Amino acid sequence: xxxxxxxxxxxxxxxxxxxxxxxxxxxxxxxxxxxxxxxxxxxxxxxxxxxxxxxxxxxxxxxxxxxxxxxxxxxxxxxxxxxxxxxxxxxxxxxxxxxxxxxxxxxxxxxxxxxxxxxxxxxxxxxxxxxxxxxxxxxxxxxxxxxxxxxxxxxxxxxxxxxxxxxxxxxxxxxxxxxxxxxxxxxxxxxxxxxxxxxxxxxxxxxxxxxxxxxxxxxxxxxxxxxxxxxxxxxxxxxxxxxxxxxxxxxxxxxxxxxxxxxxxxxxxxxxxxxxxxxxxxxxxxxxxxxxxxxxxxxxxxxxxxxxxxxxxxxxxxxxxxxxxxxxxxxxxxxxxxxxxxxxxxxxxxxxxxxxxxxxxxxxxxxxxxxxxxxxxxxxxxxxxxxxxxxxxxxxxxxxxxxxxxxxxxxxxxxxxxxxxxxxxxxxxxxxxxxxxxxxxxxxxxxxxxxxxxxxxxxxxxxxxxxxx
Numbered sequence: 001x002x003x004x005x006x007x008x009x010x011x012x013x014x015x016x017x018x019x020x021x022x023x024x025x026x027x028x029x030x031x032x033x034x035x036x037x038x039x040x041x042x043x044x045x046x047x048x049x050x051x052x053x054x055x056x057x058x059x060x061x062x063x064x065x066x067x068x069x070x071x072x073x074x075x076x077x078x079x080x081x082x083x084x085x086x087x088x089x090x091x092x093x094x095x096x097x098x099x100x101x102x103x104x105x106x107x108x109x110x111x112x113x114x115x116x117x118x119x120x121x122x123x124x125x126x127x128x129x130x131x132x133x134x135x136x137x138x139x140x141x142x143x144x145x146x147x148x149x150x151x152x153x154x155x156x157x158x159x160x161x162x163x164x165x166x167x168x169x170x171x172x173x174x175x176x177x178x179x180x181x182x183x184x185x186x187x188x189x190x191x192x193x194x195x196x197x198x199x200x201x202x203x204x205x206x207x208x209x210x211x212x213x214x215x216x217x218x219x220x221x222x223x224x225x226x227x228x229x230x231x232x233x234x235x236x237x238x239x240x241x242x243x244x245x246x247x248x249x250x251x252x253x254x255x256x257x258x259x260x261x262x263x264x265x266x267x268x269x270x271x272x273x274x275x276x277x278x279x280x281x282x283x284x285x286x287x288x289x290x291x292x293x294x295x296x297x298x299x300x301x302x303x304x305x306x307x308x309x310x311x312x313x314x315x316x317x318x319x320x321x322x323x324x325x326x327x328x329x330x331x332x333x334x335x336x337x338x339x340x341x342x343x344x345x346x347x348x349x350x351x352x353x354x355x356x357x358x359x360x361x362x363x364x365x366x367x368x369x370x371x372x373x374x375x376x377x378x379x380x381x382x383x384x385x386x387x388x389x390x391x392x393x394x395x396x397x398x399x400x401x402x403x404x405x406x407x408x409x410x411x412x413x414x415x416x417x418x419x420x421x422x423x424x425x426x427x428x429x430x431x432x433x434x435x436x437x438x439x440x441x442x443x444x445x446x447x448x449x450x451x452x453x454x455x456x457x458x459x460x461x462x463x464x465x466x467x468x469x
Contacts, residue, residue, distance in 0.1 A: 003239035008174035008182050014197035018044045020464045021184060021198035023170045026054030026230075027146075028429030028453035029204030030153035034118060035461030036202075037160050041468055043461075044196065045162060046186055048169035052154055054206050054230040055401050055430065056453065059146035060323075062125070062138040063454060064447040065111030066104055070124040070139060078135050080105040090132040091436050091443035095249040095407070100435045102410045103455050110455050111139045120152040127319065128274060128382075131293035132445025144323040146450075173201065173240050173425075181424035200424050200464035202412070204457060207402035207430030208235025209254065218251040218404060221440065225302050228260055228398035237431035241406045244425070247417045251404030252439035255449060256298025259310050259395040264334045268310055268393050269326040270294040275319055276382030277312030278362055279395070284345065284355035286362065289376040296442030301397040309348060310393045311359075313386040329393070337391045344390050359386065401449060403434035412460030426464055428456025 020036040022029045025047035033043045065071070066083035083104040094100065114120040125138045141148035157164055165186075171193065172185035183197040208214040210233040216223045241248060258279065259268040273279065273290050279297070281287055281304045288300045301308050312320075317335070320326045329335055338344040341359060345352035363385035365374035406414045406427045413421035414432075434452050437443025 002171040003236040004172040005240060005243040006172050006174055008176060012195065014183060015194040016044070017197040018042045019198065019468045020200045020202060020461065021046070021196055022202045022204055023184065024054065024204035024206060024431070025052035025164055025166070026204060026206060026429060026453065027056035027150060027153060027450060028457040029202070030150070030157055030457070031454045032202045032204060032428060032457035032461035033162050034153070034156050034160065035458045036465045037162055038117070039462050039465030041465035043162050045157070045164040046168045046170055047164065047166045049232045050167050052164065052166065053147065053150040054232055056450065057147045057150045058230060059450060060140055060144045061146040061149035061450070062130070062140040062144070062447045063107070063111055063114065063122070063450045064133065064137045065107040065139050066137055068108040068111045068124070068139065070111065071137060074124055074126055074136070076135055076137070078137055080107065082134065083107065083137065086132055086134050087435060087445055090445045093438050094435065095438050096433050098410065099408070099433070103435055103451050106455055106459065107451060110458055113458065114454070118153060118156045120149055122149070127322070128271070130446035131270070131274070131295070138447050145325065175244070179422065181422065199468050200426060202457070202460050202464060203237045203240070203406070203414070203425070203427040203431040204429050205236050205431045206230060206233040207405055208238050209233045209399050209402045211235040214238060215399070215402070219254045219402060221299055222254055222256055222302065222399050225256065225298065225397045225399045228257065228265065229400045233401060233430060237406055237427060241414065244422055245416050246422060247407035247415050249404060249407040249433035250436070250438050253403035253434060253436050253443060254441050255295045255400045255403060255436065255444045256441040257398045257400050258294050258297035258301045260398040261329050261334045262394045262396040264329060264332060266325055266329050266334070268329065268395055269320040269323050271320040271323065271326070272310055272312040272316055274382060275312070275316045276366065276384030276386060277310055277316055280309050280311060280350070280355065280358055282306040282350070284350040285358050286376060289378045291378050291380050292442060293444065295444035296440070298397040298441055301395070307348070308395050309350070310395050311344070311386070312391055313383070314389045314391070315383050317391050335391050335393045337389050339389050341390070344392050347392055348394060362386070401430050403436040403444065403448070405430060405432045405434070408432045408456065411463040412456040413463070426460035428460055429453030432456055
């Protein structure tokens, strides 16, 4: 991987020139390209991998929107201010405190833009509140598959005749004598490097979770977990930023996932836990408050250094089965059931007596409805006490993407260490710092990744187009 910054020789002609060059074809880059094009700019998208999508394709495609017309139609009273309070309560301290209000206040407009302008097939999820949110506000494909959202964004790009070149890695950013971004060098598959001139470059290259050196340097607490995100998340934005004198922010923050189905590699829907399921270790014992959320709980699963299992009942399974990925996991035998605790324990050779005691203690706490009933201080139990047929799935913790990156302002412009914007350079999604706090994974609320990806792409694309007028 090459990520260099060089001064452009004014005597060297560009092979191609556009108003806005988008680097990366995940949801951020696709949204940025659409927004810039619709605002009147000429746009091109470059993607180093052989297909578009990145981490967005691997997500559930969920975007929170506070005060959207879809919420109003469902009778849900919500506002940007309520969303800000929710996100800040979960995230805690942030090195970019201005970004959360910006994202919350554009969120409803963003969800409506995705449906009305992009043509995304999304609907409000009303079954339950997700991690970090006090009201239902996530908008997602009915399938809960990020690939469906990516496909809709790609269709919108195609409809606009926006060029998108895969297998074309940007290796170098060019600056002029004043330090402004003026273009990039691109290495295509089996061809010589070419130079593309641009009035603005939008970095949508994702984070650095696939770069083990950077993960070890900035997110050491999860460095031992397997990476399950897109392979292209190698941290070019961070490396370019360091060379450009850009400020980095929230570099210790990341999104983990506590329950990747093992050995299948698909996500066990966290609905199974939110609605009242539990996680136990190889001894059949719980080891924390599962209500911490799928991201924050990942480090606790990693700390077990042994197999971990999710347990839930028939009622919870029925709700989770509305999600295609979960049902596929069931169909492939990744989730196993039993009408007895002994049978459930035997599935993975767990100590039956300990597991029975664990379930008895948990069910008693869930039925007590008092703040101090649970040994791990869990206070939200969903449908628990667990009853009837019980289901079990072996899980492993995973690192999915980093939440730190380039510091940006309210419209996605990359900031130098002194706070001044780098002329011509924008960033969004994993390339930019996120809104999940300054460190760890406990600050991640559901949808934070796609909100900043699509939100910053949308804002950056429109501003980059405006800058050429």
